[in-house]
Amino acid sequence: MGLLSFLIFWPAVAGIALLLWPRDEGKELGIVAAIASAVELVASLWLWFGFVPGGGFQFVEKAAWIPRFGINYALGLDGISLLLVLLTTLLTIIAVVSSFTGIKQGRRGYYASLLFLETGVIGAFCATDVFLFYIFWEAMLIPMYFLIGIWGGERRIYATVKFVLYTMVGSLLMLVAILWTYQYSNAGGNGTFDLFAWYQLNIPAGAQLWLFAAFALAFAIKVPMFPFHTWLPDAHVQAPAAGSVMLAGVLLKLGTYGFMRFAMPLFPDGYAVLADTIRVLAVIGIVYGAAMTLIQSDVKSLVAYSSVSHLGFVMLGLASLNLIGASGALLQQINHGISTGALFLLIGMIYERRHTRQIADYGGIFATVPVFTIIFLIVTLSSIGLPGTNGFVGEFLILLGAFQTSPAAAIISTTAVILAAGYMLWLVRRVFFGPLTHPENEKILDLDRRELAVVIPLVALIIWIGVYPKPFLARIEPDLKTWVEQVKPPQYGAPADPSESFTLPAAEVTR
Amino acid sequence: MNWAAIAPEIILCLGVFVVMLLDVTSKGKFNAGWLAAFVIFAAAVSVALQFENIEVGFSGMVLADRFAHMIRLVICTGALLATLTAAGSWKAKGANTIFGVDYFALLLLSVIGMDLLVTGAHMAVLFIALEILSLPLYAMAAGHGKHDEHVEAGAKYFLNGAFASGILLFGIALVYGATGSFNLEQIGRAIAQGDAHGLLVWIGGILIAIGFLFKIAAAPFHAWAPDVYAGAPTPTVAFYSAAPKAAAVGLLLRLTLSVFADIPMESFLWGIAWLSMLVGNLLALRQHDLKRLLAYSGIAHMGYALVGLAAGGSSAVGAVSFYLLGYAGMSVGGFAVLCAISHGGVSATLENVAGLGKRHPALAAVLSIFMFALAGIPPTVGFAGKFVVFSEAVRADLVGLVIWAVLFSALSVYYYLRVVVAMWMWPPTEESAAIDPPASLRPALWLATLVTMIPGLYPQPFLDLAGSSLFWLL
Numbered sequence: 001m002g003l004l005s006f007l008i009f010w011p012a013v014a015g016i017a018l019l020l021w022p023r024d025e026g027k028e029l030g031i032v033a034a035i036a037s038a039v040e041l042v043a044s045l046w047l048w049f050g051f052v053p054g055g056g057f058q059f060v061e062k063a064a065w066i067p068r069f070g071i072n073y074a075l076g077l078d079g080i081s082l083l084l085v086l087l088t089t090l091l092t093i094i095a096v097v098s099s100f101t102g103i104k105q106g107r108r109g110y111y112a113s114l115l116f117l118e119t120g121v122i123g124a125f126c127a128t129d130v131f132l133f134y135i136f137w138e139a140m141l142i143p144m145y146f147l148i149g150i151w152g153g154e155r156r157i158y159a160t161v162k163f164v165l166y167t168m169v170g171s172l173l174m175l176v177a178i179l180w181t182y183q184y185s186n187a188g189g190n191g192t193f194d195l196f197a198w199y200q201l202n203i204p205a206g207a208q209l210w211l212f213a214a215f216a217l218a219f220a221i222k223v224p225m226f227p228f229h230t231w232l233p234d235a236h237v238q239a240p241a242a243g244s245v246m247l248a249g250v251l252l253k254l255g256t257y258g259f260m261r262f263a264m265p266l267f268p269d270g271y272a273v274l275a276d277t278i279r280v281l282a283v284i285g286i287v288y289g290a291a292m293t294l295i296q297s298d299v300k301s302l303v304a305y306s307s308v309s310h311l312g313f314v315m316l317g318l319a320s321l322n323l324i325g326a327s328g329a330l331l332q333q334i335n336h337g338i339s340t341g342a343l344f345l346l347i348g349m350i351y352e353r354r355h356t357r358q359i360a361d362y363g364g365i366f367a368t369v370p371v372f373t374i375i376f377l378i379v380t381l382s383s384i385g386l387p388g389t390n391g392f393v394g395e396f397l398i399l400l401g402a403f404q405t406s407p408a409a410a411i412i413s414t415t416a417v418i419l420a421a422g423y424m425l426w427l428v429r430r431v432f433f434g435p436l437t438h439p440e441n442e443k444i445l446d447l448d449r450r451e452l453a454v455v456i457p458l459v460a461l462i463i464w465i466g467v468y469p470k471p472f473l474a475r476i477e478p479d480l481k482t483w484v485e486q487v488k489p490p491q492y493g494a495p496a497d498p499s500e501s502f503t504l505p506a507a508e509v510t511r
Numbered sequence: 512m513n514w515a516a517i518a519p520e521i522i523l524c525l526g527v528f529v530v531m532l533l534d535v536t537s538k539g540k541f542n543a544g545w546l547a548a549f550v551i552f553a554a555a556v557s558v559a560l561q562f563e564n565i566e567v568g569f570s571g572m573v574l575a576d577r578f579a580h581m582i583r584l585v586i587c588t589g590a591l592l593a594t595l596t597a598a599g600s601w602k603a604k605g606a607n608t609i610f611g612v613d614y615f616a617l618l619l620l621s622v623i624g625m626d627l628l629v630t631g632a633h634m635a636v637l638f639i640a641l642e643i644l645s646l647p648l649y650a651m652a653a654g655h656g657k658h659d660e661h662v663e664a665g666a667k668y669f670l671n672g673a674f675a676s677g678i679l680l681f682g683i684a685l686v687y688g689a690t691g692s693f694n695l696e697q698i699g700r701a702i703a704q705g706d707a708h709g710l711l712v713w714i715g716g717i718l719i720a721i722g723f724l725f726k727i728a729a730a731p732f733h734a735w736a737p738d739v740y741a742g743a744p745t746p747t748v749a750f751y752s753a754a755p756k757a758a759a760v761g762l763l764l765r766l767t768l769s770v771f772a773d774i775p776m777e778s779f780l781w782g783i784a785w786l787s788m789l790v791g792n793l794l795a796l797r798q799h800d801l802k803r804l805l806a807y808s809g810i811a812h813m814g815y816a817l818v819g820l821a822a823g824g825s826s827a828v829g830a831v832s833f834y835l836l837g838y839a840g841m842s843v844g845g846f847a848v849l850c851a852i853s854h855g856g857v858s859a860t861l862e863n864v865a866g867l868g869k870r871h872p873a874l875a876a877v878l879s880i881f882m883f884a885l886a887g888i889p890p891t892v893g894f895a896g897k898f899v900v901f902s903e904a905v906r907a908d909l910v911g912l913v914i915w916a917v918l919f920s921a922l923s924v925y926y927y928l929r930v931v932v933a934m935w936m937w938p939p940t941e942e943s944a945a946i947d948p949p950a951s952l953r954p955a956l957w958l959a960t961l962v963t964m965i966p967g968l969y970p971q972p973f974l975d976l977a978g979s980s981l982f983w984l985l
Contacts, residue, residue, distance in 0.1 A: 068974045069902070135889040142883065145928075149936045157936050161928055168924045172917035175898070179905040179913070186906070 002061040003046060004075040007085070008123045010040055011092070015115035024108050030100045033111035037093035040118065044089040051082055054478030057128065065132070070185070070192035074129040079479035080260055080330060081125045083472065084253055087337045088125070090457070091249040092118045095242035098345050098454045102241060102352050103151060110151055113143040114242065121250050125257065130178055131193040133262070134171070137254065141167055144243070144251065152238040159231075159238035166231040170218035177214035180207070181266070198266055199486065205269040212270030215263035216278070222255030225278075225315060226285035229308045236304035237357075241348020244300065248307050249341035253333045256314050260330075264318070265486040279319040283409050285312030290419040294426075299357045302427060303343050306383065309416060310336045316413055317398035321488050325401020326480045327473055332394030334472070335382070335465065339391060342379045342458040346372065349451055353444050359430050363437035369446045373432045375455055380428055382462040384421045390465035513568030515561060516575045516630065519554035519583060520623050526550030527619045534612035544598020547615035548591055551622060555587035565983050567632075571694060574632035574983065581832050581980030582629040582761035589753030589839035590622045592959050596847040597746035599952035600854060611655065617647035618750060625758035629765070634683045634693040637762065641679065641726075644755060645672045651750070652743040664742025671725065671735040679722025685715030699770040709774075716771045717779060723766075726759040727813045728806075729783050730790035737794075740806035745853055748802060749846030752809055753839035760816055760835060764828055767820060769982045780821040781912055787814030788919040795926045801852075801859040804926060805845050808885055811923060812838055818916050819900040822907035829978035830899040833966070836973065837892030840962025841884040847955045848878040851948035861929065866939025867946065874948050875934040877956050884963045886927040887920050892967040899974065 014036035021029060051058060057076035065073040077085065095114055103110050120140025127133035141164055149160035178193075184201050185191050192198075203211065221228040232252075236244050264271050271278075289309030296302035310332070317329025350372065351357055366373045382389035385396075395417060403410040436442065447455070465472060514521065529550075530543045558580050566575040597614065624644025631637040649672060653665025687693055689711035690701040701707045721732060728736035740748050767776050791811025798804035816838070819831040849859040851874055857863050868875040884893035897920065904913045966973040 065969075066971050066974065068971060068978060069899075135894075138889045138894070142888065145931075146935065149932060157932055160936075161925065161932065164928060165921065165925060169918070169921040172921050173914070176901070176905070176910065176913050176917055179898075179902045180910060182902065183905055 002059060002075070003043065004059050004061055004077060004126045007040065007043055007047075007089070008075075008119055008126065010043070011036060011115035011122075012119040015112035015119070018108050018112040018115070021108050024106060025104070026107070027100070029107040029111055030096065030103075033096045033115060034093065036115060037089070037096050037118070041089045041093050044086055047077060047082055048086060051077070051079075051475060053079065053475045056479070056482075060128075065129075069131070069182075070190065070194070071131045072129045072192075072194060073132060074194060075126045076128040077126055079476040080257070080483070082475060083330065083334050084125050084250075084257060085122055087253070087334050088118060088121050088250050091245055091337060091341050094341070094345065094454050094458070095245045097450065098245070098348065099240070099242045100450065102348060106150060109146065113147045114246065116140075116143040117147070117246055121254065124254055128195045129193050130181075130195055130198065130262070133195075134175065134178060137258075138171060140251070144247065147243040147246075148235055148239045151240040152243065154238075155234070156238040159234040162231045163235045166221050166228070170221035170228075173214045174218035177211045181211055195261075201266075203267065203269075208267040208270030209273050210270070212263055212267035212274060215267070216259070216274065219255045219258035219263055220281075222258065223252060223311050223315065224255065224308065225281050225312070226288055226308065227281075229285070229289075232308065233301045233304040236307075236344075237298060237301045241344055241351065244344040244348070245341045248304075248344060249337035252307065252311055253337060256311065256318065256329070256333055259315070259318055260483065265483065268487055271487065275319060275321075278315065279406060279409050282312045282315035282319060283412050285309065286316065286413045286416045287419070290416040290423065293423045294419075297359055299347050299359055299427065299431070300344070302359075302423070303340060303347065306420065306423070307336070307340055309420060310340070310383075313395060313398050313413065316402050316409060320398070320401035320405040321484060322401050322404055323477065323480055323484055324397050325405070326484055327477055328394050328397025328399075328401055330476050330480065331390075331465070331469065331472060332398060335390040335394045338458050338461050338465075339379055339383045342455055342462075343376075343383065345455060345458075346376050346379065349447065350444070354441070359427065361438060362431040362441060364432070364434045365436065365441050365444060366432040367436055368442055368444050371446045371452070375447070375459060376432070377428060378459055378462065380424045382466065384424045385417060388463070388466045390462050390469070392466060393469045513566055513573075515564070516566035516568035516573045517627075518557045518561065519587075520626050520630075522554045522557055523550060523619050523623045523626070526553075527616050527623075530612060530616045530619065534616070537612070541612070542598055543612040543615040544594055547619055548594040548598060550619060551587050551591045551594055554622070554626075555584060555591065558583045558587065571696070572633040572636050573627075573630050574695075575630045576981070576983030578761070578765065578828060578832075578980045578982050579630045581977060582757060582835070583626050584976075585757040585761070585832060585835045585839055586622065586625045586629070586754045588836060588962060589757055589843055590618070590625075590750065592839065592843035592847065592955055592962070593746065593750035593752075593754065594618060595955035595958060596749045596843065596850055596952065599847070599949060599955050600746050600850045614651060617651050621645075621647040621651075621750075622754065625754055628758045629761045632695045634687070634695070638676075638680065638683065641676065641722075644758065645676070645726075648672075648751065648755065651747045652739060654744050654747075660742040661744060664739045667735055667742070668739045675722050675725030675732070678718050678725070682715045682718025682720075682722060685711050685718065689715060695765075695770045699772070702771065702773050712771070713774050716766070716774050716776060719766065720763060720776070720779070723759040723763050724783060727756045727763075728810050729813045729817060730787040730810055733787070733790060733810045736810060737803045737806040740809075741800060741803050745802065745846060745850045745859070748806075749843045749850065752805065752842040752846055753835075756809070756813060757835040757839060760813070760820070760831065764820060764831055765982060768823055768825075768828060777821055777823065780817055781909070784814050784817035784821055785912060785915055787811060787817060788916060789814075792919045792922045792926075795923065798926070799861045801849055801861065801864070801930065802846075804861075804930070805842065805849070808923065808927075809842060811919065812842070812885070814919075815897060815900060815916060818904050818909070818912055821912065822900075822903040822909055824903070824907065825981055826978065827900075827903040827907070828982070829974065829980055830903045832977040832980050833970070833974055834896040834900050836977070837884075837896040837963070837966055840959050840966075841881045841891070841893055844956065844959030844963055845878065845881040845885065847952060847959055848874060848881065851952045851956070852946050854949050854952075855945050855947035857942050857945050861933050862940065863942040863946075864930065865933050865937035866943050867933075868935035869939055870943060871946065871948060874956075877960055878934065879931050880960060880963060882927040882930050884967070886924045888924075890964075890967045892963050892965075892970075895967045895970045899970075
């Protein structure tokens with residue numbers, strides 16, 4: 001068994017073991033899940049050290065699965081999926097450990113769901129067979145559905161059903177598009193679902209438009225892009241803290257990853273027609289998401305709407321179709337996972353203490369929880385893209401890349417950066433500073449050691465990527481160069497060498 | 512005479528005699544269900560042993576080709592699951608599950624009819640097979656007449672079935688008038704050579720198809736199904752839900768793709784498929800009674816199967832066969848869970864399964880698997896089946912119909928998930944506390960879960976089997 005197969009199925013095996021555990025309560029369940037996800041994290045670090053930048057798809061595994069349809073169990077990992085897999089393993093263990101105290105009932109199912117979710121996500125990031133990807137893509141709906149529906153807030157059932165229905169409509173249309181594309185590969189009778197073979201298909205431009213639209217709808221719902229975002233605030237607000245971490249940190253990335261890996265490179269001609277639409281929707285998402293945050297009274301829905309804005313940036317970076325923009329988009333996906341994941345964790349921690357997420361119920365709590373405040377502030381600054389944090393590197397690269405393709409889009413989006421600084425700092429001021437307005441906040445305990453252990457790695461990553469992004473960029477750029485070539489629609493008049501589209505290597509630009 | 516052509520039917524026939532003898536001698540103390548299950552299993556083994564053979568017998572009136580073998584295996588799977596379900600609900604106190612040894616004799620008789628339906632190569636055999644199939648079903652719906660709703664269900668089913676038989680006979684007569692033959696091969700040859708009166712054959716073919724569409728409850732011939740499902744005993748409904756439908760769809764495949772291949776029926780089938788998906792899914796949305804919900808869901812699923820039928824072509828035959836196999840697992844499985852729920856006298860409604868996940872997690876987990884499978888979510892056979900059927904339809908350029916199909920599938924997720932929501936996310940109620948699943952239902956549940964999961968995770972051998980199920984005729 002290869003490393004990628006191990007990474008995919010180890011959490012599922014651990015999850016089944018948890019389901020068969022004789023007791024449903026008791027702390028050992030959380031510890032077992034934590035050990036399982038720690039093994040997973042360590043194993044995934046092998047990927048980081050064993051990965052050869054620019055080596056194309058690595059850790060490849062392939063076995064016939066359904067030969068009748070040319071379906072293989074095919075896995076592989078390039079720079080694009082490498083970082084996303086690492087993000088997933090990191091956030092999963094954090095999600096598990098952060099749930100020790102918050103989840104008291106149905107622990108077996110809860111931890112098993114988190115681990116099954118990890119299986120689905122890593123499988124989707126590593127699959128190089130479109131059918132296999134689709135299986136993982138759909139299958140991970142089930143654990144997320146249970147996570148929100150069973151352990152969520154008051155309106156959890158509404159939120160979880162909405163989440164599943166939205167996703168299903170998109171992904172079923174994608175299924176039709178997959179079947180349709182398969183017919184092109186089957187023209188000679190040797191149909192296949194192999195992704196690399198599909199990249200070589202000559203699909204007529206007219207068909208590409210529809211195929212791209214169907215794929216894009218599925219991914220746009222997952223991202224979520226404006227106007228397909230309405231499920232997200234509901235799902236986020238109702239999900240348990242760890243569920244929000246996984247949802248924002250990892251699941252949304254599957255949408256942007258889908259655009260990068262499937263929709264755009266498979267149907268470049270179709271994308272060429274809709275590229276402007278996507279860019280416009282991305283910009284609307286950026287501004288609209290930021291504007292909506294201003295009027296939220298619930299901290300969690302505030303962060304949820306800010307995700308709409310941040311993911312809009314990612315889409316803008318992808319739509320810029322140059323190396324800088326794409327690098328920024330990929331890095332920003334990781335950044336968003338780290339920062340927003342940390343924010344949801346922190347919100348979950350304070351919610352456990354006070355059982356409210358209303359901004360109005362806090363105020364001036366810096367005096368009682370100084371450590372919490374400082375960490376929250378660092379994460380906030382990263383979320384608004386302060387130089388020295390990871391958010392800055394990502395947003396900067398995206399805007400730089402976007403400016404080359406569409407200055408107007410870049411300029412409008414930059415205003416949203418200011419808006420973001422406004423709402424996040426306003427949030428921090430209303431919650432933490434000023435006089436202590438609610439006497440019941442006087443006795444809130446500060447973060448304990450377990451909670452610190454959970455958030456410190458995220459804070460470290462925020463600063464590491466912010467100060468020294470080179471190791472990350474070095475691993476993703478060679479593959480992104482290939483990607484830009486693959487995706488760039490004909491009328492953009494691609495320069496012969498994609499690196500000509502900017503003058504300095506990206507890592508130096510950021511410093 | 513070629514007895515090998517009807518070997519499984521002979522085994523089943525012997526089974527009927529043994530079961531009836533037991534009824535006389537054991538005075539109802541013996542659970543004949545396990546014996547009936549064994550007989551069906553033996554019949555399936557006999558089919559599997561001669562799977563590669565093509566047996567023609569009885570002056571060409573019976574034709575057991577690989578397609579017939581495949582559909583007989585599907586029928587046996589569905590029937591075996593349903594028999595285990597009935598055996599597991601044996602002598603339950605609940606309102607819906609009282610029946611005796613004769614029940615299993617009727618069940619085996621009906622399976623004989625189903626098998627003959629897919630092996631018949633002569634219109635007379637087909638008609639007789641349909642009646643052998645149907646009459647026991649009417650009686651099984653009525654139970655022992657101890658409950659009014661059972662009797663009503665039986666009567667409704669009988670009246671509708673008789674009507675359908677009439678239409679079928681009319682169609683057969685027209686086709687005979689146009690081609691001068693009852694033999695499928697000769698009919699097919701006459702049509703292919705243009706010797707037949709075109710319009711008469713077309714009307715006759717449509718009427719014959721309608722006769723069988725009644726049996727599978729495809730819209731607009733579905734109206735009986737929800738009422739009969741709701742009224743009949745639950746183990747009976749489990750039996751109805753898969754095996755007879757597999758037989759009827761199998762015969763439709765043979766007729767439309769082989770015998771009547773030269774008659775333009777695609778748009779008719781297209782319309783029936785679309786309407787079935789529409790009616791089944793829309794009406795299922797508001798059901799609280801889980802039996803009615805599964806009844807409407809069955810209408811929708813026959814719509815999906817007909818999408819494959821409309822696609823045509825030899826590979827579509829394999830796709831639809833595979834779909835029917837998967838449907839047998841998840842549908843009978845679903846009804847088996849409903850038997851477990853109503854075993855203690857609790858009626859299986861959405862409200863009554865509230866909190867089942869807390870009280871009986873294993874049962875709730877199994878029902879969730881069936882619901883996800885029916886909704887077509889991977890990695891279950893529900894997804895694999897839809898995948899192969901829809902891919903056939905896309906191959907046949909029916910992209911529009913497939914888009915409708917997936918939109919209706921997305922809609923169906925809502926009502927299947929509602930059951931899952933009720934079980935895991937609603938607080939338990941007094942009724943759900945009274946649910947007491949009998950251990951004797953476990954074999955049925957296990958087997959149905961395996962049939963639902965294994966072809967979903969590793970479909971290749973099943974696809975090979977289904978894909979090799981070619982028509983010998985024409």
